[in-house]
Amino acid sequence: MAVDESHAPPPESLGADGTGPKPGAADVPSFADDVVTPCGRLLSRIWEQARDTAQAADPHISSCPHCREAAEGLSAVTAASQALRTGDRPGLEALADRVMNIVRAEVRLGRLLPLADPDRALRIAESAAAKVLRQAADRVPGARAAACRFVPVGDGVDLRVTMTLAAALDRPLPDRIHQVRRSVLRSAGQDLGLAVTAVDITVVDVLEQEPPCRPGLTPGGA
Numbered sequence: 001m002a003v004d005e006s007h008a009p010p011p012e013s014l015g016a017d018g019t020g021p022k023p024g025a026a027d028v029p030s031f032a033d034d035v036v037t038p039c040g041r042l043l044s045r046i047w048e049q050a051r052d053t054a055q056a057a058d059p060h061i062s063s064c065p066h067c068r069e070a071a072e073g074l075s076a077v078t079a080a081s082q083a084l085r086t087g088d089r090p091g092l093e094a095l096a097d098r099v100m101n102i103v104r105a106e107v108r109l110g111r112l113l114p115l116a117d118p119d120r121a122l123r124i125a126e127s128a129a130a131k132v133l134r135q136a137a138d139r140v141p142g143a144r145a146a147a148c149r150f151v152p153v154g155d156g157v158d159l160r161v162t163m164t165l166a167a168a169l170d171r172p173l174p175d176r177i178h179q180v181r182r183s184v185l186r187s188a189g190q191d192l193g194l195a196v197t198a199v200d201i202t203v204v205d206v207l208e209q210e211p212p213c214r215p216g217l218t219p220g221g222a
Contacts (some may be wrong), residue, residue, distance in 0.1 A: 029131070037066045047074050113150055114157050116195035126150055129192055133161060134186035140180045142168035142207060158195045166205035177201050 035043040041060070049058050050071040061067040112123035137145035147163040155158050161184060167176050175183035181199045188196040 001104055018020060037070055039064050039066045041067055043070055043074075046070050049072065069136045069219060095169055103127065111150075114160065116157060117193065122193075128196060129188075133184050133187055134165070135181045136191075137163060137165055137180045138178065140183055142170060143180050144207060145180075145206060148178075153197055158197045159188075161196050161199045162202075163199060164202045164204045166201050166207050168207040168209055170209055173203065177203070 005122075037043060037046070038203065039060075041064070046061060046067050047070075049061055061071065109127045113126055113129055114120055115122040115124060133148050134145035137143055144166045146166065147162075149162045151160040151162060152158070161183065163180075165172060165180065167180075180201060184199045185196060188194040
């Protein structure tokens with residue numbers, strides 16, 4: 001709804017001496033909180049004429065796009081207010097459910113992380129990015145990622161990843177952690193376009209190695 005918040009009358013509504021409205025000119029606000037549309041009509045006057053069907057139709061309001069837009073917007077607000085006053089409990093409860101579902105979805109998504117694009121306008125949900133990086137860690141044999149978090153660095157575009165994982169001990173642990181770090185960094189840059197500067201990894205559990213099967217026996221066999 002296009003309105004002009006200025007309370008001064010438009011120049012074309014002033015008389016020859018510039019001190020008052022000329023005869024037949026556009027409306028002038030009668031109180032401080034009234035609003036003047038770009039065409040010079042008072043918002044309160046437009047609404048009065050739009051509600052009172054007994055009055056003769058104002059040709060200006062019916063032909064002016066600013067007045068029509070203002071009247072349509074006020075009608076929508078009035079209809080919404082009347083719906084709330086009727087106490088339509090099922091409708092209100094359905095609306096509340098929809099709002100809460102949206103809020104829960106936003107909470108599950110987590111923060112929006114900036115991608116390293118030139119305009120810095122692209123974002124990815126933290127939960128989605130964490131899923132991709134956990135999968136990158138899991139591609140390393142003998143490693144299973146648990147938690148994955150992002151910490152902004154500097155101006156907020158660069159990120160530091162903190163990850164916990166379980167690892168097998170069939171080879172030196174530093175070697176496996178180094179392999180996981182390389183896989184996560186590669187996926188962050190190539191798959192997601194995130195500017196990850198470092199990956200901090202903490203091993204919180206040990207993966208048990210399954211004993212090798214003896215010749216002639218199948219897993220689970222006698």
